[in-house]
Amino acid sequence: MAGTFGNPEVVQEEVDILIIGGGMAACGAAYEIMPWIGAAKDAGVDITVKLVDKAAMDRSGAVAQGLSAINTYIGPNQDPADYARMVSNDLMGITRDDLAYDLGRNVDDSVHLFEEWGLPIWKTVNGERFDGATWPKEGGKLLKDGGDPVRSGKWQIMINGESYKWIVAEAAKKALGSDNIQERVFIVKLVNDANDKNRVAGAVGFSTREDKVYVYKFKACLLVAGGCVNIFRPRSVGEGQGRAWYPVWNAGSTYTMAAEAGAELTMMENRFVPARFKDGYGPVGAWFLLFKAQATNAYGEVYMTKNKELLNDYPPYGQAAVPASCLRNHLMLKEMKEGRGPIYMDTVTALAKLRETLSPREVKHLEAEAWEDFLDMCIGQCGIWVGENIEPEKKNSELMPTEPYLLGSHSGCCGIWASGPDDVGAPTTEEHPDAALIPAHLPQGWNWGYRSMTTVRGLFTAGDGVGASGHKFSSGSHTEGRMCAQSMVKFVMDNKDWVPTLDTPVETLVEEIYRPVRTFLEHKDYTTAIDVNPHYITPRMLQFRLQKIMDEYVAGVATYYTTNGHMLAVAEEKLGMLKEDAMKMRAKDLHELLRAWENYHRILTAEAHMKHIQFRKESRYPGFYYRMDYNLVDEENWHCFVNSVYDKETKTWTVFKRAHKDLVDKSK
Ligand code: FAD
Numbered sequence: 001m002a003g004t005f006g007n008p009e010v011v012q013e014e015v016d017i018l019i020i021g022g023g024m025a026a027c028g029a030a031y032e033i034m035p036w037i038g039a040a041k042d043a044g045v046d047i048t049v050k051l052v053d054k055a056a057m058d059r060s061g062a063v064a065q066g067l068s069a070i071n072t073y074i075g076p077n078q079d080p081a082d083y084a085r086m087v088s089n090d091l092m093g094i095t096r097d098d099l100a101y102d103l104g105r106n107v108d109d110s111v112h113l114f115e116e117w118g119l120p121i122w123k124t125v126n127g128e129r130f131d132g133a134t135w136p137k138e139g140g141k142l143l144k145d146g147g148d149p150v151r152s153g154k155w156q157i158m159i160n161g162e163s164y165k166w167i168v169a170e171a172a173k174k175a176l177g178s179d180n181i182q183e184r185v186f187i188v189k190l191v192n193d194a195n196d197k198n199r200v201a202g203a204v205g206f207s208t209r210e211d212k213v214y215v216y217k218f219k220a221c222l223l224v225a226g227g228c229v230n231i232f233r234p235r236s237v238g239e240g241q242g243r244a245w246y247p248v249w250n251a252g253s254t255y256t257m258a259a260e261a262g263a264e265l266t267m268m269e270n271r272f273v274p275a276r277f278k279d280g281y282g283p284v285g286a287w288f289l290l291f292k293a294q295a296t297n298a299y300g301e302v303y304m305t306k307n308k309e310l311l312n313d314y315p316p317y318g319q320a321a322v323p324a325s326c327l328r329n330h331l332m333l334k335e336m337k338e339g340r341g342p343i344y345m346d347t348v349t350a351l352a353k354l355r356e357t358l359s360p361r362e363v364k365h366l367e368a369e370a371w372e373d374f375l376d377m378c379i380g381q382c383g384i385w386v387g388e389n390i391e392p393e394k395k396n397s398e399l400m401p402t403e404p405y406l407l408g409s410h411s412g413c414c415g416i417w418a419s420g421p422d423d424v425g426a427p428t429t430e431e432h433p434d435a436a437l438i439p440a441h442l443p444q445g446w447n448w449g450y451r452s453m454t455t456v457r458g459l460f461t462a463g464d465g466v467g468a469s470g471h472k473f474s475s476g477s478h479t480e481g482r483m484c485a486q487s488m489v490k491f492v493m494d495n496k497d498w499v500p501t502l503d504t505p506v507e508t509l510v511e512e513i514y515r516p517v518r519t520f521l522e523h524k525d526y527t528t529a530i531d532v533n534p535h536y537i538t539p540r541m542l543q544f545r546l547q548k549i550m551d552e553y554v555a556g557v558a559t560y561y562t563t564n565g566h567m568l569a570v571a572e573e574k575l576g577m578l579k580e581d582a583m584k585m586r587a588k589d590l591h592e593l594l595r596a597w598e599n600y601h602r603i604l605t606a607e608a609h610m611k612h613i614q615f616r617k618e619s620r621y622p623g624f625y626y627r628m629d630y631n632l633v634d635e636e637n638w639h640c641f642v643n644s645v646y647d648k649e650t651k652t653w654t655v656f657k658r659a660h661k662d663l664v665d666k667s668k
Helices: 024-042 080-090 097-116 164-176 238-242 253-260 285-289 308-313 325-337 347-357 360-377 379-387 473-494 506-513 515-526 539-553 565-582 590-615
Strands: 009-014 017-020 049-053 067-070 123-125 128-130 157-161 181-183 185-192 200-207 212-217 220-223 275-277 343-345 397-401 459-461 640-647 652-659
Touching: 009 506, 017 024, 017 473, 024 049, 024 164, 024 220, 024 473, 049 164, 049 185, 049 212, 067 285, 067 360, 067 473, 080 097, 097 164, 097 473, 157 360, 185 253, 185 506, 185 590, 200 506, 200 590, 212 506, 220 253, 220 473, 253 459, 253 590, 253 640, 275 325, 285 360, 308 325, 325 343, 325 397, 347 360, 360 379, 459 473, 506 515, 515 590, 539 565, 539 590, 565 590, 590 640, 590 652
Parallel strands: 009 212, 017 049, 017 220, 049 181, 220 459
Antiparallel strands: 067 157, 123 128, 185 200, 200 212, 275 397, 343 397, 640 652
């Protein structure tokens, strides 16, 4: 029966494996899983799989606009252990070497696949540089053999990536088959198994285009719905609010759904505050790395040199060849706080210097590459440069640290505690003095069977979902998705006779999801103005409240990223009230229903962030946030993971320490 807005159709499906999300990690899993399902079939086990994305895979997730670089490519002459060292230093020493090393030794294979699928990777052949436009072609096909990828940094390679996501999604869709893909379905929650609280048995969501609720049952699930944006008041205002550095469509679904299912989270205090071109959020990497530009204060002083001494406050992370990202912000913020802003990217000097050594033709080509860098991944920045009459060779551009974002695959490491590989000597027992405080049902050590399974049986994650191991980027997220495909098939084979039983009746789930719609329909005629009503709050207004709380009390831009125990206590109380009021959100159409549930996911993610910052009594990430009552990095007491579990019945968090251990020698 076709549904109506007040009475949605309920579609129930049972599959063995559900993939939630259609981004880089999901595409990796979708591409990889079919051969393993084929192998299972040969062994007598039939496995079905489905992928659901809230949007359309061709342009969904963080790579939607395209990218201009693949940020993780190890290459033939580099050591994955060095990559693990870099990840650790950039994230101030608290990362999982087992996850980073495992990623490093596998990631290149995904990059080679991207090239095979048609992604133009810039190459140098016999000293001459080729990009997508100039690379020799035969019969319209790029000649790919030979040449070395053009590196913009030790781990990054340049691409013509406007169509990156199309290319990767196409391969995923072709491999999985369109019958196994459902687009424009927003998953709201996971459902635990009725007979095993610590296991997932299903998921429920709704169509963003039709009046339909989807209820899925499964044996295993890959939750890869990206990171979280818009929990902090954004710098952009009015119509510009749709512009943030992080893509506005990832709303913390990964962290909230995992937390509600009982999964252990890790390092949720971590955040990423990228310093980017102001207002357009255009990428700066190519300017720093490829064009050798420097960032200055308003007086032309290079703050990375001027404030270098500050790095000595944070050994060893400040003294590495490339200091941790947060510390680079720390040096910039000193200039801003002391009134020497705006901060600029000195494009004028950089391009003038290039002119000294390059021919006019080569300079022209480089300038085209600089524009291409924006056009590939951030067209809006070109709009700003054009609108503000910025010619980079004549006028410098402002840089600005953004509002905070939560993610686990870029230069951040919040996420879910996931099982690592079993062959790199990760600890198997918990060694921290506070280990007794870890809830008894949680595993000890870093490996408990299936690579990338969370602490909830049957629930896997990758990309932004996996915590304590940032710097995976697009290629690494794809790789982690592929690893999950393999381990999920193994899990399903090992549990082939297990039957999932939802712990909540389907009618209750449907009622819950459509509650904002019912609230609207029941009360809409009480007033004459649709947005003003004592019985409900619009998702937009609720989002303003969340952003104001986080901005003012949990170290947003309003306080120059500072907070303290008192401010966090206020935030805790206000977030508690906001959670109550969230039950009164209205949805006047399917679009608002989406906004309502995105907000719900944001609130719980924000609460996790706040609880972790409250628990960690130090400032581990200066430049990203400062606890002014503990304004130091305290290696003695806090060189450890901070992890947590959420109890969906009592709506409370248990936060605790887990021991950290270096698995690669950090003295090298
Ligand atoms: P995503 O790719 O973001 O995918 C998330 C998916 O989940 C999307 O399909 C989304 O539609 C879906 N989804 C979300 N919520 C739900 C829900 N509730 N129900 C169903 N589906 C849902 N990497 C590089 O290699 N080079 C770069 O230059 C680079 N630049 C970047 C610039 C920016 C601004 C950002 C944000 C990231 C950049 N990255 C770069 C990193 C890269 O984009 C990410 O590492 C990667 O996309 C993470 O993959 P993921 O699958 O975890 O998340």
